Structure formats: C-alpha cells, structure tokens
Amino acid sequence: PIGTVGAVAVDMNGIIATATSTGGFNNKKSGRIGDTPLISAGTWADNETCGVRGTVNGEYFIRYGVAHDVSARMKYLGESVHKAATTVIENLKKVGGDGGAIALDKY
Numbered sequence: 001p002i003g004t005v006g007a008v009a010v011d012m013n014g015i016i017a018t019a020t021s022t023g024g025f026n027n028k029k030s031g032r033i034g035d036t037p038l039i040s041a042g043t044w045a046d047n048e049t050c051g052v053r054g055t056v057n058g059e060y061f062i063r064y065g066v067a068h069d070v071s072a073r074m075k076y077l078g079e080s081v082h083k084a085a086t087t088v089i090e091n092l093k094k095v096g097g098d099g100g101a102i103a104l105d106k107y
Helices: 058-064 066-077 081-094
Strands: 004-010 016-022 043-045 050-056 099-105
Touching: 004 050, 004 099, 016 043, 016 050, 043 066, 050 058, 050 066, 050 081, 058 066, 058 081, 066 081, 066 099, 081 099
Parallel strands: none
Antiparallel strands: 004 016, 043 050, 050 099
16 A cells, blocks of 8 residues: 555566556645656666666656666766666765665666
C-alpha cells in the first residue's frame, strides 16, 4: 500500500525498458505530482545509454531531471553507468535532495 517499486530490464537484443509503480507520498499536498509519471525525472530508457529508475524525494528528481541526467552524463561525458548514476545522486544530495536509483546499460 505504500512505497515505490521500480525496475529496469534489458533484453537479449539490448533493448532497455523501465517500469514503476508507486504508493505515493503520505500526507501529500492536494494536486502534488511526484516524479514517478514524469519521463526524465524518475524514469528514463534510452537504448544508446541506459535505463534509470529513481525514487524518494520526487520534487528534487523533477527539478534536476535526475533519470535523464544519468543518461546525458554517459552520452556526453563518456561516463560508465555506475559513475554517472553515482555522481548524479551525490549531486542531488548537495542541493538538499535525497534518493537513489537503479540503472543499467545495455551490457
């Protein structure tokens, strides 16, 4: 009834998909939209780079486009999926956000 379940999958052809389901945030403000339904915030899949599913502090994931940022670091900086995801989450904490992510590349 509470919490978020996220998944990243890669098939044998290197096709990446992400999925998520959330129980929401207790005592949320009316009209609040979390990161779960927003592509680039809490979820991202790109066959060239990675699939990412993040969760916890949705407002920060939205503000900083966390899931897409992992992919962008891989694409433009040549970082590994591990390095990109770790750096993005560390940067999120520097601005007061909190959370985590699962991320896989096509390998």
